[in-house]
Amino acid sequence: MIPGRLLAALALALGLLTLPVAAAEPPLVRWHPARVHPGDVAWVHVRGVADSASVEGTLGPRALTFFPYAGGQAAVVGIDLEAKAEPQPWRLAIVEPGREPRRLDGRLTIHKRDFPVQRLTLPQAMVDLDPETERRAVSEGERLRTLYHTITPERLWRGRFARPVAGTEPATGFGARRIINGKPRAPHSGGDYAADRGTPVVAANRGRVALVGDYFFPGRLVALDHGLGLYTLYFHLDTVAVGDGDVIDRGQQLGTVGATGRATGPHLHFAVQLAGSRIDPAALLSLDLRD
Numbered sequence: 001m002i003p004g005r006l007l008a009a010l011a012l013a014l015g016l017l018t019l020p021v022a023a024a025e026p027p028l029v030r031w032h033p034a035r036v037h038p039g040d041v042a043w044v045h046v047r048g049v050a051d052s053a054s055v056e057g058t059l060g061p062r063a064l065t066f067f068p069y070a071g072g073q074a075a076v077v078g079i080d081l082e083a084k085a086e087p088q089p090w091r092l093a094i095v096e097p098g099r100e101p102r103r104l105d106g107r108l109t110i111h112k113r114d115f116p117v118q119r120l121t122l123p124q125a126m127v128d129l130d131p132e133t134e135r136r137a138v139s140e141g142e143r144l145r146t147l148y149h150t151i152t153p154e155r156l157w158r159g160r161f162a163r164p165v166a167g168t169e170p171a172t173g174f175g176a177r178r179i180i181n182g183k184p185r186a187p188h189s190g191g192d193y194a195a196d197r198g199t200p201v202v203a204a205n206r207g208r209v210a211l212v213g214d215y216f217f218p219g220r221l222v223a224l225d226h227g228l229g230l231y232t233l234y235f236h237l238d239t240v241a242v243g244d245g246d247v248i249d250r251g252q253q254l255g256t257v258g259a260t261g262r263a264t265g266p267h268l269h270f271a272v273q274l275a276g277s278r279i280d281p282a283a284l285l286s287l288d289l290r291d
């Protein structure tokens with residue numbers, strides 16, 4: 001009887017068999033950044049998978065959408081500013097044609113982050129709304145929430161995200177627990193850039209204009225859809241230079257800084273949403289995906 005190994009060697013020599021390439025190697029899964037906090041853009045890089053493979057997965061309740069990146073596949077996921085500091089289970093399935101899906105799982109720890117408390121005094125009419133204005137603000141808020149949960153499957157952005165206004169001062173106030181006229185209100189879900197009225201406001205990255213509006217709290221606004229559930233928001237604009245559906249490149253002007261809506265003076269409120277999670281603009285600007 002011919003040993004199986006010898007048969008295989010013969011078959012290989014005759015070109016009847018091909019060696020299984022890296023099939024036994026477990027895929028490499030790496031989460032970034034090394035320590036994840038509320039307000040972060042986390043991302044996972046899966047390497048060692050065949051080009052023909054597709055990767056699916058979840059982090060806690062969030063679905064992950066993968067795209068080809070640096071010899072593997074990656075997915076970005078938002079950690080909401082009010083996310084609990086606790087381990088979140090992740091699960092991945094690597095699906096290759098003609099094979100059983102390979103399943104991997106683990107835990108990603110969300111570390112605690114303290115946000116400042118901010119006390120503000122505003123004209124009472126901007127806080128206690130009359131019923132009609134209240135209805136308007138609620139319906140505008142719902143429209144924005146619906147937009148943030150609308151996920152375009154195409155990834156429009158590439159490379160780094162840029163500041164939306166010139167300068168070097170970072171945006172302030174992200175995540176601040178707000179007490180307005182003595183009452184606790186929703187936390188501040190964006191970062192504020194101090195700038196003079198008329199200062200150009202530019203797109204942080206490539207995207208499609210998903211909404212141009214004039215809303216009660218945000219004032220004149222532009223929402224850019226970068227794809228895969230990622231949106232950047234530009235509030236309190238004085239003027240708007242783009243229209244719904246326009247595809248905009250990084251650095252292209254969207255409008256100018258103003259003080260429209262509920263604003264105590266001219267500034268840009270810049271906010272980031274990722275599949276409905278409220279993200280720190282500083283985390284988006286330092287995102288280390290490079291392609």
Ligand SMILES: [Zn+2]
Pocket residue numbers: 188190191192268269270
């Ligand atoms: Zn703001």
